[in-house]
Amino acid sequence: MSKHATLNGKTAWITGASRGIGRAIAVALARGGVTVCAGARSIAELQQLSTVMKSEDKIVHPLELDVASRDSVDAFAEKALEIAGPPSIVVNSAGLGIWKDIDQLEPEDFDRQIDVNLKGSWYVARAAVPHLKRLGNGHIINISSIAGRVAFRRGTGYCASKAGVNAMSEALVHELRDFGIRVTTIAPGSVQTGFHAQALSSAHHGDMDWMLEPDTIAKAVLHVLSLPDEALVNYYEVRPLKPAKK
Numbered sequence: 636m637s638k639h640a641t642l643n644g645k646t647a648w649i650t651g652a653s654r655g656i657g658r659a660i661a662v663a664l665a666r667g668g669v670t671v672c673a674g675a676r677s678i679a680e681l682q683q684l685s686t687v688m689k690s691e692d693k694i695v696h697p698l699e700l701d702v703a704s705r706d707s708v709d710a711f712a713e714k715a716l717e718i719a720g721p722p723s724i725v726v727n728s729a730g731l732g733i734w735k736d737i738d739q740l741e742p743e744d745f746d747r748q749i750d751v752n753l754k755g756s757w758y759v760a761r762a763a764v765p766h767l768k769r770l771g772n773g774h775i776i777n778i779s780s781i782a783g784r785v786a787f788r789r790g791t792g793y794c795a796s797k798a799g800v801n802a803m804s805e806a807l808v809h810e811l812r813d814f815g816i817r818v819t820t821i822a823p824g825s826v827q828t829g830f831h832a833q834a835l836s837s838a839h840h841g842d843m844d845w846m847l848e849p850d851t852i853a854k855a856v857l858h859v860l861s862l863p864d865e866a867l868v869n870y871y872e873v874r875p876l877k878p879a880k881k
């Protein structure tokens with residue numbers, strides 16, 4: 636077997652695949668010959684992605700998924716296993732951010748960010764790990780954020796959730812390397828997606844030209860997946876070269 640990883644013929648689970656970064660990763664992996672099990676709540680958007688990729692002879696299975704619900708994660712995993720077999724690549728990209736002062740942020744909004752960003756990534760990783768262990772290899776990629784390392788004002792819930800993702804990922808790096816399974820945290824700076832309509836519009840006046848493209852994060856995913864088997868990238872931070880517009 637080649638010392639270098641090849642994507643063709645592998646199966647991936649990708650959460651948050653209906654839009655933004657997760658969708659760009661789903662497209663990039665499918666174009667690399669991966670059978671993609673694409674999860675999100677917006678099934679119509681996933682079906683549209685599946686149809687587009689089918690026109691290129693690529694496989695994306697649209698699967699309804701709410702990562703904040705353990706039952707939904709279990710149902711997603713069961714369905715994905717049934718139609719595509721065990722995954723060897725798992726990408727947690729589902730997430731949201733809400734920027735508010737602590738006395739304006741509803742407790743439900745704090746909980747939601749922890750439930751989706753942190754607990755959701757943990758639920759999906761937990762569902763995948765027994766299959767990766769049986770394979771004796773595989774790669775879990777958690778899309779975190781620079782906010783997990785460098786916290787900012789009005790981001791109490793989001794920064795805490797992403798710091799949690801970083802810590803969880805790092806714990807998993809150590810736990811799973813003995814099984815031949817790699818775990819990578821990818822921590823983007825600002826990326827041009829709909830995420831900002833909710834989280835950042837007031838901070839950046841709606842101007843997103845200076846931000847990274849979602850495809851650039853997909854390229855970062857392809858990069859870590861393409862490294863030789865002996866290499867483990869635990870943390871990968873990528874930020875826009877241009878400074879943020881104030």
Ligand SMILES: NC(=O)c1ccc[n+]([C@@H]2O[C@H](COP(=O)([O-])OP(=O)(O)OC[C@H]3O[C@@H](n4cnc5c(N)ncnc54)[C@H](OP(=O)(O)O)[C@@H]3O)[C@@H](O)[C@H]2O)c1
Pocket residue numbers: 650651652653654655656657674675676677678700701702703727728729730731732751752778779780781822823824825826827828829830831
């Ligand atoms: N954009 C940035 O500047 C930026 C920077 C650093 C890190 N990130 C991180 O990158 C990840 C993707 O963000 P994005 O920019 O691509 O945002 P986005 O365009 O708003 O997409 C968010 C994705 O997450 C999915 N999602 C949200 N809640 C979900 C749930 N409960 N269950 C399943 N899927 C859910 C959404 O699908 P449905 O609504 O259909 O469920 C959608 O596919 C997030 O973890 C975010 O924190 C983004």
